[in-house]
Amino acid sequence: MTMQTMTDEQRKSVAIEYLKAFDNGGVTSTGGSILDLFAEDAQVFFPKWGVANGKEQIGKLFGDVGGTLKSIVHHYAHFNWIFSSGDVIVCEGTSHGEHRDGPWRAGVPAWGAGNWCDVFEIRDWKIQRVYIYLDPDYAGKDTARYPWLSAK
Incomplete structure (x- = not known):
């Protein structure tokens, strides 16, 4: 088995x-599935879901x-x-969109969803691991449990 050395830019x-x-509904620029970007034994973590192991569980997540x-x-x-x-x-970024419970945009409000950070392990042109860190309450409905938010 040989391993391909990749640059940071790659x-x-x-x-x-x-x-x-993701922005294209799970379809890559070549028309393939987002799952094609993953190694067979890859791992993905998403808050409130947990760790998905392998392409089948990643597809479920x-x-x-x-x-x-x-x-x-x-x-x-x-x-x-x-x-x-x-x-x-590591990639730190922002996003906007629409959740089934309502829209979101990073910074609106300042405490809301839209800010995220992904930690990738990429080898041999495949994602081996990605841990996604974000607030999964996209529509900002979970305010009652946080007194500083419910007071606003």
Whole structure:
């Protein structure tokens, strides 16, 4: 088995293809499935869902979460990228869209959904691991449990 050495920019291109596939309903720029971007034994973490292991579970996770979204748009011009030694890159960004419970936009309100951070491990042109950190309460309905929000 041989491993292909990838540059940071190549890993970044895979991560961008992944994010653009979300904006395009799970379809990549070549017309394939977002799952084509993953290694067979990849892992994905999503808050309130947990860790999905392997493409079958990742497909279930994306179906569950995607089933709550009407649309999503990532703000590519505002991404912050962090590159580490090895196969790990981090992308911090913002988004807007519409959840089944209502629309969201990063910064509206300032405490609401739309800010996120993804930690990727990308090797051999495949995503091996991505941990997604965000507030899954896209429509900002979960305010009663937080006194500083319910007072506003």
